[in-house]
Amino acid sequence: MKPISLLMxxxxxxxxxxxxxxxTAGDPDLNSTVELVQALxxxxxxxxxxxxxxxxxxxxxxxxxxxSERALKNGCNLGGIFEAVQEIRKRGxxxxxxxxxxxxxxxxxxxxxxxxxxxxxGIQSVLSVDLTPESFTNExxxxxxxxxxxxxxxxxxxxxxxxxxxxxIIERESKSFIYYVSRTGTTGAKAEIxxxxxxxxxxxxxxxxxxxxxxxxxxxxxxxxxxxxxxDGVIVGSALVKELEESRTFSIAKxxxxxxxxxxxxxxxxx
Amino acid sequence: xxxxxRGFYGNYGGAYIPETLYTPLEEVKKAFFFYKEDSDFQKxxxxxxxxxxxxxxxxxxxxxxxxxLGGAKIYxxxxxxxxxxxxxxxxxxxxxxxxQRMGKKRIIAETGAxxxxxxxxxxxxxxxxxCCIYMGEEDTLRQKLNVYRMKLLGAxxxxxxxxxxxxxxxxxxxMRDWVTHVRESxxxxxxxxxxxxxxxxxxxxxxxIGKEAKEQIIKLEGRLPDECVACVGGGSNAIxxxxxxxxxxxxSLVGVEAGGQGIEENLHAARFSGGSLGIxxxxxxxxxxxxxxxxxxxxxxxxxxxxxxxxxxxxxxxxMGRARYTSVTDEEAMEGFSLLSRYEGILPALESSHAxxxxxxxxxxxxxxxxxxxxxxxxxxxxxxxxxSYQKGRTLNETD
Numbered sequence: 001m002k003p004i005s006l007l008m009x010x011x012x013x014x015x016x017x018x019x020x021x022x023x024t025a026g027d028p029d030l031n032s033t034v035e036l037v038q039a040l041x042x043x044x045x046x047x048x049x050x051x052x053x054x055x056x057x058x059x060x061x062x063x064x065x066x067x068s069e070r071a072l073k074n075g076c077n078l079g080g081i082f083e084a085v086q087e088i089r090k091r092g093x094x095x096x097x098x099x100x101x102x103x104x105x106x107x108x109x110x111x112x113x114x115x116x117x118x119x120x121x122g123i124q125s126v127l128s129v130d131l132t133p134e135s136f137t138n139e140x141x142x143x144x145x146x147x148x149x150x151x152x153x154x155x156x157x158x159x160x161x162x163x164x165x166x167x168x169i170i171e172r173e174s175k176s177f178i179y180y181v182s183r184t185g186t187t188g189a190k191a192e193i194x195x196x197x198x199x200x201x202x203x204x205x206x207x208x209x210x211x212x213x214x215x216x217x218x219x220x221x222x223x224x225x226x227x228x229x230x231x232d233g234v235i236v237g238s239a240l241v242k243e244l245e246e247s248r249t250f251s252i253a254k255x256x257x258x259x260x261x262x263x264x265x266x267x268x269x270x271x
Numbered sequence: 272x273x274x275x276x277r278g279f280y281g282n283y284g285g286a287y288i289p290e291t292l293y294t295p296l297e298e299v300k301k302a303f304f305f306y307k308e309d310s311d312f313q314k315x316x317x318x319x320x321x322x323x324x325x326x327x328x329x330x331x332x333x334x335x336x337x338x339x340l341g342g343a344k345i346y347x348x349x350x351x352x353x354x355x356x357x358x359x360x361x362x363x364x365x366x367x368x369x370x371q372r373m374g375k376k377r378i379i380a381e382t383g384a385x386x387x388x389x390x391x392x393x394x395x396x397x398x399x400x401x402c403c404i405y406m407g408e409e410d411t412l413r414q415k416l417n418v419y420r421m422k423l424l425g426a427x428x429x430x431x432x433x434x435x436x437x438x439x440x441x442x443x444x445x446m447r448d449w450v451t452h453v454r455e456s457x458x459x460x461x462x463x464x465x466x467x468x469x470x471x472x473x474x475x476x477x478x479x480i481g482k483e484a485k486e487q488i489i490k491l492e493g494r495l496p497d498e499c500v501a502c503v504g505g506g507s508n509a510i511x512x513x514x515x516x517x518x519x520x521x522x523s524l525v526g527v528e529a530g531g532q533g534i535e536e537n538l539h540a541a542r543f544s545g546g547s548l549g550i551x552x553x554x555x556x557x558x559x560x561x562x563x564x565x566x567x568x569x570x571x572x573x574x575x576x577x578x579x580x581x582x583x584x585x586x587x588x589x590x591m592g593r594a595r596y597t598s599v600t601d602e603e604a605m606e607g608f609s610l611l612s613r614y615e616g617i618l619p620a621l622e623s624s625h626a627x628x629x630x631x632x633x634x635x636x637x638x639x640x641x642x643x644x645x646x647x648x649x650x651x652x653x654x655x656x657x658x659x660s661y662q663k664g665r666t667l668n669e670t671d
Contacts, residue, residue: 055565056434058443058552059289059450065433077563103287103550108564130287130550137279137555157290161453166293184291185451 001089003153004047004096004124004176008211008232011046017268018177018233019044019224020213021261022100022187023240024051024067026076030084032250037088039254041095043261049127049235050085052078052101059102059129061188063238066245078109082121089122098125098155098176111139115146125176127155133166133173157181158208160200167207177211177232180204182218188238189219193227201230224267236264272517272587278467279555281590284583286466287550292446295453300468302373307475312368319364323397324354326479330487330644335614336630343637345630346496347617347647348484348512357620357649358480358508359390359461365476366459367394375457377401381445383410383438383504384575384622385417386649387461392426402426405444407437410574417653435568438504438578442552462505463582466553470510470582477511484644485515492642498523501646502625503596504540504575506582508648517593526585527625529571530598540569541598542581543589551580572601572661573621573654603628605661608651620649621657 011018021040025033033050040048053071057064085097099118106114106128118126126147131140133156147154153175158167161184171178180201183194194200197214205212214227215235224234240257247253278284286296306312320326329352333345350358363380370378378400382388388404395402404426411418411430421428434440442465449458463473481499488496499516501509503526513524531539539545546557551566559567559579571577588594599607607627611619619627626645634643651658 056439056443056552058446061447062433072565079563104558104560104566105564107548107550108560108562129289130553132286132288132290132293134277134293135285135287137277137282137285139282139555159289159291159293161291161294163294170290181291184453186447 001094001096001122001124003151004098005153007046007096008177012211012232015270017228017231018046018213019261019265019268020047020049020215020233020235021045021240022049022051022235022237024053024064024071025081025084026053026071026074027067027241027244028070028250029074030076030080033084034087035254036257037095038091038093039258040261041093043258044265045095045261046233047096047098049098049100049237050081052081052099052105054102054105057102059186061186061238063189063242063245064187067241078105078114082117085121085123096124097122098127099123100127100129103128103130107139111143112146115150115152118152119150123152125153125155127179129157132156133169155179158204160184164207167204171208171210174210177213178208179235180212180214180231182214182216185216187216189242190217193218193223198227198230205230221263221267224264228268234264234268274467274471278471280584280587283555283586284467284470285555286553287555288466288553289450291450291453296466296468298373302369303468303472306369306372312372316365316368320479324360324364325352327483328352330484330491333615336611339614340631340634342634342639343641343643344639345634346488346642346644348480348644350480350508350646350648351617351619351623351650355390355393356652357386357390358477358511359387360393361479361511362461362473362476362507363387363390363394363459366472367398367400370400370457370459371398373457375455377403377452377456378459379403379445379448379456380459380461381405381438381441382461383441383577384573385410385414385421385653386575388421388426388428389417389424391459392421392424395426396424403448404428405431405441405448407431407435407441409436410438413574413657414653438574439552439566462507463510463584464505464552464554464556464580470554470584473507474510474514474584477507478514480508480511480646481513481515484512488642488644495519495522496642496644498525498641498643500525500527500626500629500643502527502576502622502648503581503585504529504578504622506585508646510582510584512644512646513588513594517588524588524594525629526594526596527629528596528598529573529576529625530600531570533600534598538570539598540571540577540579542579543596544598554580554583556580556583557586572604572657573625575620575622576625597629599625599628599632603631605658607631608658617647618651619647620651621654623648624651
């Protein structure tokens with residue numbers, strides 16, 4: 001399986017934009033996660049982020065918080081997620097996977113053990129939502145080195161409040177792509193994207209060379225369409241997760257998620 | 272001791288936060304470092320401490336309690352006598368002056384027992400700032416009076432129904448609000464925890480407790496105490512008392528955690544007895560967590576100590592052997608609550624009652640010429656209802 005940095009380069013070569021889907025692993029259970037990854041992959045999703053459920057997800061809005069709660073209630077943990085990923089790969093699904101996690105579950109698992117196991121089961125990248133490149137101490141350096149050794153690519157966020165002086169640091173440390181946070185706030189669908197987002201993307205684009213993808217609160221086809229020219233990919237999360245919360249049955253949710261992913265991917269294609 | 276430039280006390284502390292909060296925390300830190308050395312700021316702070324909070328607070332010799340226990344001589348640092356009735360106001364006053372100078376118009380805060388929330392609402396009323404307080408639903412039920420007090424003071428109180436519906440969930444929600452309204456808002460964190468620079472800010476503004484106590488004990492006894500004791504939730508009243516004594520290596524420093532219904536029962540909030548190292552709400556510290564790194568539900572009769580993490584500097588003081596941490600159960604705390612009421616005519620907060628309970632256990636073992644300073648961090652009026660139903664529950668059990 002290829003690293004995401006390479007996939008992004010290939011997409012760029014072809015003039016394509018990445019559609020990236022986020023779902024919470026284990027929501028409502030890990031078998032469903034395997035099914036959903038398959039559906040997303042069949043819908044043409046380029047990269048899938050699997051959220052690791054956490055008891056105190058302070059960067060998440062209500063939709064993803066509830067997803068985390070559902071997953072934890074059903075006993076989801078990192079060990080189980082790794083097994084589910086093994087199953088995904090066994091089915092021949094090759095879509096690159098990112099683990100999106102708060103640091104504590106990773107630390108408790110052990111940073112070196114985590115990187116080794118992630119590589120073993122076929123995970124490409126990891127994004128720790130409560131880690132910035134500056135907070136590195138012994139344990140974080142160990143984490144970084146372990147990821148490097150295993151070829152797991154770290155991803156960091158860049159936000160509207162990130163000072164220009166730090167953009168280069170984030171670019172250096174973020175290996176797969178730079179994840180631009182579309183607005184200050186938590187994850188979760190919003191009716192409108194920020195007025196200044198496109199200007200911000202243009203500015204960042206001028207300074208950083210790595211692929212730039214944008215996420216947080218993007219939930220609609222027309223939002224994806226309007227952002228497409230200014231970035232290398234778009235991440236949609238809560239809009240998909242919401243279907244799991246609201247649909248009557250899992251198979252209805254899965255169908256809706258498949259359809260949404262198809263539309264989002266299509267919205268990123270050139271007219 | 273001071274943390275390193277990134278907020279680490281040895282291996283503890285730091286700032287583990289979503290990227291959006293990186294710059295705002297840097298701004299708070301910059302302002303804090305600047306104004307902490309600014310004489311106008313310090314002058315204004317002293318003015319309000321004296322004229323509004325009512326400092327300095329007495330260091331009272333607890334004569335009858337000392338005689339009853341028959342051991343060490345006990346002094347109480349009377350933070351319960353401050354305006355609003357707890358040490359929390361020391362910190363909120365300092366931080367509100369900082370927020371004002373940073374040009375922030377809206378204040379966000381979390382609260383557990385409600386004492387910090389009341390102290391925030393109070394200074395917001397004093398300076399005419401908008402105030403939004405997050406409080407876990409479970410805490411709003413056990414601290415109804417404080418909810419109403421905050422509203423009277425003009426604050427908006429938002430009930431948090433996510434997670435365990437206590438302090439930690441209120442902090443999550445406050446941080447979500449801050450990350451969303453970060454440009455215009457100031458997050459006024461209430462204890463010596465969370466991401467850097469909060470542990471050092473809170474310590475700075477709470478250290479007045481220890482500074483006064485140190486001067487007072489020298490005046491009263493002609494010498495320094497043998498021991499300082501305080502309850503530890505996040506650990507702000509403890510670090511405030513300990514701060515100026517840390518360098519006096521022969522003074523014993525003791526923090527008392529909430530043993531809840533018992534460490535063995537797994538229903539407690541004693542991070543140093545049942546916890547392990549982790550990253551929680553912005554800081555690397557001792558936390559109560561399960562084998563998968565999920566935060567555990569805590570239990571304590573005192574809402575203010577009912578929290579899964581502890582301030583990072585306390586971890587460092589423990590590791591260095593500079594401070595010692597122990598715990599007392601709900602039952603022992605209630606005994607402290609009753610005893611101080613009867614013997615000294617002081618109703619202590621249930622939080623502070625944990626420190627009193629430690630005295631009941633330890634003071635009798637000490638020599639009569641030993642001096643112990645106990646931080647009476649708050650008054651117990653808010654807890655009368657809890658105490659009443661606790662006693663009632665026990666009487667019912669006994670008659671069963």
